[in-house]
Amino acid sequence: MTVSSLQKLNPKSFDQRKAQHLLQRAGFGGTPDQAQALADMGIEKAVDFIVNYENVSDTNPPSLDDYDKDIIRHATQSERAAIRNARSNGDESVVDMYRKERQRRQRLDRKQITEIERWWIQRLATTPRPLQEKLTLFWHGHFATGYRTIENSYHMYIQNMFFRDNALGNFKEDLVRGIIHDPAMIRYLNNHQNRKQAPNENLARELMELFTLGEGEGYSEDDIKEGARCLTGYTVEDDEFVFRSRQHDSGSKRIFGRSGQYDGDDFVDLIFTRPSASKFIIKKLYRFFVNDLPNGETNESNKVIFSLSNLLKRRDWEIRPILESLFLSEHFYDEDNLNAIIKSPIQLIVQAHRSLNPPQRKQMVQTLAIASDLMGQRLFAPPSVKGWDGGRTWINTSTMFMRQNTLLYLLTGQRPDSDAWDADGARFDAMALVEGHNNTPKEVIYFLLTTLLNVEKPNKDRVSSLEDYMKTQHNTINNQTVTGLLTLISAMPEYQLC
Amino acid sequence: MSHHHHDQESTQSTGSTGTYSRRLFMQQGMAFLSMATTVPLFMQQSAKGIMLPVGSLLSSQPGIPEDHTLVVIQLAGGNDGLNTVIPYGDRAYYNSRPQLAIKQSDVLEIPGADGYGLHPNLTGLLELMNDGQAAIVQGVGYPNPNRSHFTSTDIWHTGNHNGQGYGWLGKYFDNTCAGKPNPKGSIAIGNKAPLALHGKTQKAVNFETEKLFRWAGGTVDSSLEKTYDEINRKESAAKEEDSQLDFLVRTSLDAQVSSDRIRSAVSKQPLINYPDGELSKQLQLIGSMIRADLPTRVYYASLGGFDTHANQLNGHANLMRQVGGALNAFQNDLKKQGNTGKVITMVFSEFGRRVAQNGSAGTDHGTAAPMFLIGDYVQNGLLGEHPSLTNLDQGDLKFNTDFREVYAAILENWMGADSKAILGKKYAKADVLT
Numbered sequence: 001m002t003v004s005s006l007q008k009l010n011p012k013s014f015d016q017r018k019a020q021h022l023l024q025r026a027g028f029g030g031t032p033d034q035a036q037a038l039a040d041m042g043i044e045k046a047v048d049f050i051v052n053y054e055n056v057s058d059t060n061p062p063s064l065d066d067y068d069k070d071i072i073r074h075a076t077q078s079e080r081a082a083i084r085n086a087r088s089n090g091d092e093s094v095v096d097m098y099r100k101e102r103q104r105r106q107r108l109d110r111k112q113i114t115e116i117e118r119w120w121i122q123r124l125a126t127t128p129r130p131l132q133e134k135l136t137l138f139w140h141g142h143f144a145t146g147y148r149t150i151e152n153s154y155h156m157y158i159q160n161m162f163f164r165d166n167a168l169g170n171f172k173e174d175l176v177r178g179i180i181h182d183p184a185m186i187r188y189l190n191n192h193q194n195r196k197q198a199p200n201e202n203l204a205r206e207l208m209e210l211f212t213l214g215e216g217e218g219y220s221e222d223d224i225k226e227g228a229r230c231l232t233g234y235t236v237e238d239d240e241f242v243f244r245s246r247q248h249d250s251g252s253k254r255i256f257g258r259s260g261q262y263d264g265d266d267f268v269d270l271i272f273t274r275p276s277a278s279k280f281i282i283k284k285l286y287r288f289f290v291n292d293l294p295n296g297e298t299n300e301s302n303k304v305i306f307s308l309s310n311l312l313k314r315r316d317w318e319i320r321p322i323l324e325s326l327f328l329s330e331h332f333y334d335e336d337n338l339n340a341i342i343k344s345p346i347q348l349i350v351q352a353h354r355s356l357n358p359p360q361r362k363q364m365v366q367t368l369a370i371a372s373d374l375m376g377q378r379l380f381a382p383p384s385v386k387g388w389d390g391g392r393t394w395i396n397t398s399t400m401f402m403r404q405n406t407l408l409y410l411l412t413g414q415r416p417d418s419d420a421w422d423a424d425g426a427r428f429d430a431m432a433l434v435e436g437h438n439n440t441p442k443e444v445i446y447f448l449l450t451t452l453l454n455v456e457k458p459n460k461d462r463v464s465s466l467e468d469y470m471k472t473q474h475n476t477i478n479n480q481t482v483t484g485l486l487t488l489i490s491a492m493p494e495y496q497l498c
Numbered sequence: 499m500s501h502h503h504h505d506q507e508s509t510q511s512t513g514s515t516g517t518y519s520r521r522l523f524m525q526q527g528m529a530f531l532s533m534a535t536t537v538p539l540f541m542q543q544s545a546k547g548i549m550l551p552v553g554s555l556l557s558s559q560p561g562i563p564e565d566h567t568l569v570v571i572q573l574a575g576g577n578d579g580l581n582t583v584i585p586y587g588d589r590a591y592y593n594s595r596p597q598l599a600i601k602q603s604d605v606l607e608i609p610g611a612d613g614y615g616l617h618p619n620l621t622g623l624l625e626l627m628n629d630g631q632a633a634i635v636q637g638v639g640y641p642n643p644n645r646s647h648f649t650s651t652d653i654w655h656t657g658n659h660n661g662q663g664y665g666w667l668g669k670y671f672d673n674t675c676a677g678k679p680n681p682k683g684s685i686a687i688g689n690k691a692p693l694a695l696h697g698k699t700q701k702a703v704n705f706e707t708e709k710l711f712r713w714a715g716g717t718v719d720s721s722l723e724k725t726y727d728e729i730n731r732k733e734s735a736a737k738e739e740d741s742q743l744d745f746l747v748r749t750s751l752d753a754q755v756s757s758d759r760i761r762s763a764v765s766k767q768p769l770i771n772y773p774d775g776e777l778s779k780q781l782q783l784i785g786s787m788i789r790a791d792l793p794t795r796v797y798y799a800s801l802g803g804f805d806t807h808a809n810q811l812n813g814h815a816n817l818m819r820q821v822g823g824a825l826n827a828f829q830n831d832l833k834k835q836g837n838t839g840k841v842i843t844m845v846f847s848e849f850g851r852r853v854a855q856n857g858s859a860g861t862d863h864g865t866a867a868p869m870f871l872i873g874d875y876v877q878n879g880l881l882g883e884h885p886s887l888t889n890l891d892q893g894d895l896k897f898n899t900d901f902r903e904v905y906a907a908i909l910e911n912w913m914g915a916d917s918k919a920i921l922g923k924k925y926a927k928a929d930v931l932t
Contacts, residue, residue, distance in 0.1 A: 190807050190858065198857020202807065205646070215649060221892075294742060340742060374706065376690060383690075386648050392745060396691045397753035398705040404713050412718045416710070462729070469725040480719075487715050488725050493746035 005303035006311075009330045014043040018333045020454050024498045025289050025341070026050045026327060027130025028350040031357070032451045047327045051168070051320065053129035062123070064161060067116060069154040069239055071109045106151065113153035117379050118365040120160065121372075124346065125353045131323075135167035136160065137346060138288055140379070142281075143179045143211060144387035145188040147380045154239060155184040156380050171281055172272050172317040176212060180234060180264050181241040189385065192235040194228060196249040204228035206385050208271060217276035219256070226253040230267040272317070278309040285322065290332060291340045292391040304331050339454060339497040342394050345375035347498060348403055349410075352490070355452065356433065358410040359426040371406040371416045375399045395496065407490035411483055430482035438477050441470040445485065452489055454498075462492065566912050569784060569797045569828075569843040570667070570694065571777070572654075573821065575805030576647065578814055579850035579867030579895075582620070583634055583884070587613025590887035594854040598811060598861070608634075611880040619818040622826030626872060631829060631838070633876040633930055635904060637885040639866030639897025643849065647805070647863070650848040655693040657902050657921045666905060667796050668697025669920045670913060682756070685787065686798035687780040695798055701749070702798070703756040708764045708783070712757045730754050763790035769834040773823040777801040781828040789835045795913070804847060808858035821845070829872055842873035842912055842931075846901065852893055866897035869904060875912070875932050882928075903928040 009018075020035035027050070030038075038046045049056070075083065079098070086094035127133050140163055147156050159182050166174040179185050180203065186192050189203040204227035209215045219227075233248030234241070253262050255270050262270065271277060282305050287293060293301060308322055315321045326332050343351065349368050352358075361367070372378060376399055382388055405416040413424045431438070437447035445466045449458035466485055473481045489495060585591045586602040605615035606624050614636075616624055626632035642659070644650045652661030664672070671683045684695045686704040695702035705711040713730075716723040730750045764786045772778040780799035787794060801821065806814050825843065832838045850867025866885050885895035906917040907927040918924045 193808060193856070193858040195857060200807070200856060200858070201862065209646060215646060221645075294745065295740060342742060342746075374710065384647065392742075393690065395746065395749050396701075397703050397749060397756055398711060400749055400753045401711055401713055401757070404715070405710070408713070408715055408718065414714050414718050416714070461732070465725050465728045468728075469722070472721055472724075484719060484722055487718070487722060488729060491713060491715065491726055492729055493750045494743055496746050497742055 005300075005307045005331065006325050007330045008328050009043060009333050011043050013333075014046070015039055017338075017454055017456065018043075019046060020451075021333060021338055022046065022050065022327060023130070024351060024454070025332075026323070027134055028124065028347060028353075029355050029498065031355055043328060047324060050131050051324050051327065053132050056128050058127075058129060062119075062161065062164070064158065066119075067112060067154060067157050071105050071112060071154065072152045073105075073238070109151065109153050113147050113156060113380055114366070114369070116153055116157050116160070117369055120379055121346075121349070121365050121369055124350045132164060132167045135319075136163045137344075138285075139163040139167065139175065141382060141387035141390075142284065143175070143182075143185060144382035144385050145184045145380075146382055146384075150184055150187045152184070152187070155187065158182070158239060159184040160380075168320045168323070170317050171312070171319055172268070172277075176207075176271075177265065177268050179211065180207065180231065180268065183236040183239060183241060186234060186236050186241070191231055194232050194234070195247040196229075196232050199225070199228045199232060199249070201225060201228040203234075204231055204267070207231075207267075210386055212271050212280060213274055213276045214280040217280065218274040223255050226255045227267050229253050230255070230262045231264040234264045278312045278317075279305065282309045282312055282322070285319075285326075287390070289323070289326060291337045292342065294392055300331065300334075300336075304329075339494070341498055342391055342496055343498050344388065344390060344394060345372040345377040345399075345403075346379070348375070348496070349406060351498060352407055352410055356410060356486070357429075359428055361409075361413055361426050362424040367409065367415060368406070371402060371409070374402045374416070375406070400496075403496060404491040407495070408487050411486050411490070427479070428483055428486075430479045430486060433486075434477075434482055438482075441467060441475050441477060444477060444482060445470070448482075448485060448489055452486075453492075453494055459494075565840050566914070567788060567795055567797070567841045568667075568908060568913065569781075569799070569841060571781075571825075571843065571845045572651075572692070572798075572800040573804050573817075573845065573847040574647075574651070574800050574802040575847070576650075576849045576851055576863055577804045577817075577847035577867055578806060578810065578861055579847075579864075580853065580887075581810075581814055582617050582818065583636060583868045583880070584615050584617060585613060585884055585887060586615055588887050590853075594887065596855070597859050598855045608880055614880060614884060617815070617818040619815050620822040622822030622824075623870065624822075625826055626829055627878060630878045631872055631874060631876070632825075633871040633878060634880050635869045635871065635899055635928065635930055636880060636882040637866045637895060637898035638846070638869045638882070638901050638904060639849070639895070640900055640902070641897075643865040643894065643897075645849065645863040645865075647848060652693060654846060654848050654901060657905060664698055665692070665694035665696040666920055667694050668700045668702075670697075670796075670909060670915055671700035672697040673919050674913075674915050680795075682759070682793045684796040684798065685760070685784075685792075685794050687783055688798075688800060692798055692800070695796065701752060703752065703760070704798075705760070708761045711753075711761060727754070759792065760787065763787045763792055766790070768831055770827060770831050772827045772831070773820075775820040775824060777820050777824040778827060781824050782831070785828055785831040785835070788832065788837055788841060806851070806860050807856065807862060808860040810860045825870070825872060838874045842871060842876065842908065844904075844908065845870035845872075850895060853887055853890060853895060854893060865891070865894040867895075869901070871904075871930055877930055877932055881930060899928055900925060904930060907931055 016036045016039045019039035020029065023030045023035055023038060041049060083095060083098050124133050145159060147153065162178060162182060166178060169175055189206055190200045191203040194200040194203065201224055205224045208219045213219060229249040230253055233244040235244055236242065248263065250261055252259050255262065286301065286305050291301060311325065312322055349372055376394055377388055402416060408414050409416045411428050413426060434444050434447060438444050445463055446458055449462060466488060469484065469488065470481065580591065581598065581600060584600050584605050586605045592599045600617065604618045606618055606620060607615050608627060623632055640653065644653060649661045653659065655665050656663045657666040667684060671680050680700065683700060684702040686692055686695055686702050688704060688706055691702040691704040713726060715726055731754050764783055766786055768782055768785055772782045777799060784797040784799060803813065803817055829838065832841055846869045847867055849863055849865055851861035851864040856862050883898045885898055889896065902921050902925045905921060906925040907930050909915045909917040909920055910927055911931045
């Protein structure tokens with residue numbers, strides 16, 4: 001069973017359309033030329049190229065020095081003494097000065113998080129290692145942490161770099177163990193306030209419920225309470241994790257029926273002895289990369305999830321072999337799994353950017369950041385520790401308009417957050433997109449529908465609607481009419497799928 | 499959610515894509531993909547829905563006026579009930595919360611409720627109580643309380659003990675409209691439609707601001723409009739399946755149908771001034787839609803920020819001010835409109851908070867908490883019994899009223915529906931409406 005459910009795709013059937021599918025799921029899609037180049041490599045090399053991205057040189061590698069780490073900092077001892085003195089002396093002006101200084105730093109920090117947000121969107125749109133960024137986004141949604149709670153942009157940046165550096169790492173040793181030592185997560189889930197005398201259960205609960213086991217899957221309320229005791233003293237000083245033994249409860253704990261003087265790292269080891277540990281993360285990866293299963297699990301999906309869960313345990317929680325065998329599998333390219341996932345807002349924006357090559361627009365990255373937020377996904381601000389629910393929850397009557405309008409903006413400059421026509425004059429080069437396929441309106445329409453929707457044959461009704469539009473334009477093929485076609489195709493319900 | 503903090507600074511370049519070697523495009527044989535665009539039959543109701551006269555919605559029980567409207571407000575994150583309705587007469591309150599307890603002298607007296615009062619910033623709510631228009635149901639919860647935000651929210655939204663299944667108001671529409679969704683049945687303010695409004699067939703309309711609630715392509719080039727409508731208002735043969743594409747086609751049609759009418763409804767200035775704040779903004783939109791007589795029976799708003807694990811005193815006080823002020827303004831707006839008789843507002847939170855404060859001058863997730871009901875037809879005053887602060891369950895309050903008893907009262911007496919069909923079980927109706 002293990003073998004058959006992860007059977008490899010026949011290399012001969014790896015064509016441009018399947019290559020585009022791989023490019024969209026393992027990354028953010030690309031132009032027809034890029035998909036063809038990938039198809040020409042053959043599936044083995046193509047998957048190797050995508051997965052072993054360390055071999056692709058990163059032209060502009062990010063570094064921890066790229067952003068200011070000192071905007072938000074604790075008051076020094078002498079500053080604290082000065083504030084205390086001023087308070088007891090009733091010296092309001094000094095107290096006020098420190099308050100204003102703190103507010104100034106908070107403003108600067110909010111500015112920095114929007115810079116980091118835009119930098120990431122830009123990186124998503126331009127990276128030569130799309131899988132690395134796709135996984136960074138996945139882990140951000142899985143170990144969701146929100147800036148608004150922790151109000152420290154540099155800690156969000158450290159966490160983002162942690163996800164990027166460990167994107168294909170070991171789930172247990174690198175990612176889960178790493179996250180309980182991560183300053184942003186520790187502060188987001190109040191573990192810096194989790195002390196022997198006053199335990200705070202937040203991190204212990206979510207570590208099992210949302211990060212590793214799934215709600216109610218193999219743990220009890222008592223396990224949470226005891227887990228919280230294990231995590232006491234796991235806290236942050238400046239930008240570093242510290243273990244404070246004085247705050248740590250070193251007594252014996254009883255977790256999953258076993259007793260010992262466990263600490264937070266032992267707690268992680270214990271969690272990974274639970275049967276649900278492998279299945280939970282595999283299911284989430286499956287929904288993200290293969291099919292978000294709007295009507296629930298199927299026999300096929302269950303088999304694949306079962307096989308991958310076993311593989312994950314056999315390979316000691318390494319993520320890389322999981323994605324490799326998935327991307328090589330027949331199942332991944334099954335017709336049922338093509339165009340089966342509703343694009344996340346970031347996927348929609350980045351894929352459009354990478355496949356349409358829109359011109360530079362005024363304040364483009366911040367406009368796209370706002371648009372993504374209005375579509376329900378703001379980077380560094382997931383709605384809760386549960387992350388983004390994804391799938392059909394991305395789509396409602398309101399986000400449907402926002403999605404169509406965001407594409408309209410990329411193509412024409414009409415801002416998605418503005419009521420009035422407010423173009424920036426930058427002209428979209430639509431003719432470059434259809435070069436070699438623009439002899440007749442029908443040829444243009446067929447080419448755009450098949451490549452942008454990644455289908456073998458376009459839908460008849462769609463073809464005739466677009467032909468009617470071209471007739472109103474006297475069948476003139478020029479930049480304006482092809483742009484018109486693109487605004488209409490990107491406003492089709494099926495454009496929301498990848 | 500607010501979206502005001504995007505700074506407008508220098509333009510960053512997104513550059514060009516990829517470093518893949520570029521080859522000539524070459525089309526190869528591809529596998530067949532079905533792209534049949536099917537719209538289930540019920541969607542045809544959507545197109546008709548726009549023509550429905552005001553008040554024409556079906557009500558399943560005789561004697562219940564058909565324009566009864568419910569406004570639901572969620573205080574998301576878990577509102578601290580003990581610092582909302584304050585048991586100042588109970589020593590245990592002060593003992594459990596040395597830093598967080600509100601002094602008796604600061605508490606707002608509720609007439610006739612000895613030992614219990616309101617948070618000092620809830621003057622707006624007190625005014626409504628003095629005016630006979632507000633009920634506070636004390637100690638509302640459910641058995642085996644779940645302390646996860648998400649699960650407990652899902653439990654409140656579905657009415658099911660495990661939080662699984664469709665939303666209770668979604669099911670209300672599924673049931674009362676004989677399986678036909680009501681395209682204007684429910685409207686949520688926000689970028690996400692809540693689970694509560696999500697039925698098997700019923701889907702909520704939602705938007706954050708009405709200005710963005712349309713396609714702007716016609717602004718760019720009016721000749722695109724006709725083809726856009728053809729693509730997005732398409733109805734085709736019904737099929738039973740519920741594919742991703744079916745779902746997208748349905749939602750797209752829903753969006754078109756909803757857009758025109760809502761935008762015209764909210765274009766008028768409100769009759770009163772609303773205070774600042776996220777909840778106020780939402781209630782103002784809802785007020786204008788009620789005023790425009792949209793055939794909508796359920797509106798949904800929410801305010802976040804109630805997950806007060808640390809240093810909660812000031813933050814919670816600000817939230818209380820917002821809630822009291824917004825509810826008061828909304829009710830006054832309805833009064834000016836002459837609509838207080840057709841609207842009931844229900845305020846809830848997924849859980850209350852623990853009795854004892856934690857080590858960070860905050861409170862952890864708890865259980866039972868008060869609900870508010872506002873309107874002409876609510877039993878005014880403090881209802882039910884306040885839970886004991888000493889007879890606790892793992893440090894948490896024991897509930898006295900199951901929230902589904904409140905739902906049952908609203909469904910039966912206000913919405914005119916069979917609560918058993920919606921809640922899966924016959925719950926005793928809480929005595930909260932007149």
